[in-house]
Amino acid sequence: MEDVGTALAETSLPAISPLHGEPIERADAERLAGVLKALADPARLRLLSLIQSAPEGEACVCDLTAPLGLSQPTVSHHLRILTEAGLLEREKRGVWAYYRLVPSAIGAIADLLTPPRKRATKKAAR
Amino acid sequence: MEDVGTALAETSLPAISPLHGEPIERADAERLAGVLKALADPARLRLLSLIQSAPEGEACVCDLTAPLGLSQPTVSHHLRILTEAGLLEREKRGVWAYYRLVPSAIGAIADLLTPPRKRATKKAAR
DNA sequence: CAACAGCATTGATTCGCCTGCATATCTGCA
């Protein structure tokens, strides 16, 4: 894969939504799918949940392996994917690497999936 | 896979969110991941988008193969997955099968991903 | 009734991903 990280970070994940106006294009669909793919995994969902509920809203790898029941390399791998998708941010303090959520990124996804308010009108006008 | 269809339909996709309170459990993570996996595909995102923007908010398979550039069996396959995930509903009229969105289902996902309003306070109190 | 059109299903192929093991890298400390 290329750089899914920038997919959500800045430019990408544009204001277009698959549930609003005209059909999205292939490139946009692939970008959005890339980010959703990062979310669509039980281990990664649990990671996000664990980090979010951690004392300071952050957690290091060593705190996450046990609750997940996965090996340290595997956990590190999933955290990498989530970070590259723009859903997590990493901060290294000393020997430990602390991860925390990026609320705006997750919010952006939620917005894209939120159908327009009462916008059920069909464009049958054509 | 078992019945991802019921995953969103009724009981499943409970009120728990991976981004709110305490960490979600493994079973919940797998259910949510199952639905997200249905979304995390470019072809399926484009299908949802095409159907949503269709004249009556509905479309049949024959209208979808060309814009997607995929074979009819493949399109049918994706529609099946989306329907089983509870994101689409199917209605057969004559020889045609019309698909349309299930807004509540997609809204439910969006709600789960929407962080609590201004709830950024950490529970470090513990 | 026969021929045809729209969809779904099956089988086969290819590709990607999740996982763990082994190993490399980095940081702090003696």
Add this chain to the structure above:
DNA sequence: TGCAGATATGCAGGCGAATCAATGCTGTTG
């Protein structure tokens, strides 16, 4: 400098998914 603990990366096995061609099914039409 050398050692130990915390993370990251490479590699490989195995499972699941995406796709298409071929086939079956159902309703429509002549």
